[in-house]
Amino acid sequence: MTAELKGEDKAMSANELAMERTDLAVRRTLMAADRSLMAWIRTGLSMISFGFTIYKILQGMIAKDPDMVANPRGVALFLIGLGIVALGIGVIEYRHTVRQLIPGTLVALRRPAFPIAVAMAVMGLFLFLGIIIRAL
Numbered sequence: 142m143t144a145e146l147k148g149e150d151k152a153m154s155a156n157e158l159a160m161e162r163t164d165l166a167v168r169r170t171l172m173a174a175d176r177s178l179m180a181w182i183r184t185g186l187s188m189i190s191f192g193f194t195i196y197k198i199l200q201g202m203i204a205k206d207p208d209m210v211a212n213p214r215g216v217a218l219f220l221i222g223l224g225i226v227a228l229g230i231g232v233i234e235y236r237h238t239v240r241q242l243i244p245g246t247l248v249a250l251r252r253p254a255f256p257i258a259v260a261m262a263v264m265g266l267f268l269f270l271g272i273i274i275r276a277l
Contacts (some may be wrong), residue, residue: 181231
């Protein structure tokens with residue numbers, strides 16, 4: 142904030158103004174990284190849910206018509222796996238960006254998008270393994 146907005150009479154020095162602007166730029170970049178991670182979460186979750194939906198629909202159709210030639214398991218595993226990979230890529234990219242912005246801190250763990258992405262990846266992995274185990 143500038144001195145006028147703070148209600149102070151003295152003007153900020155050039156160094157103070159530069160530090161403030163740098164801090165604001167870091168915050169904007171961190172928020173942009175959060176938005177990017179949320180986009181990865183949306184994409185990964187869409188793939189996981191679409192894969193599971195296809196699996197359940199085709200499984201129900203095969204139960205009604207056993208002669209139907211379809212492999213719901215393969216399609217579901219592909220989409221769920223792709224969603225897990227998308228979440229993993231998003232988490233790795235996010236961590237890399239945060240470490241570049243603020244080296245030596247665990248700020249990523251305090252941001253809400255990071256634990257949500259990890260939780261979605263873990264749930265997708267459980268779903269992936271559940272479909273594989275059911276096949277055995």
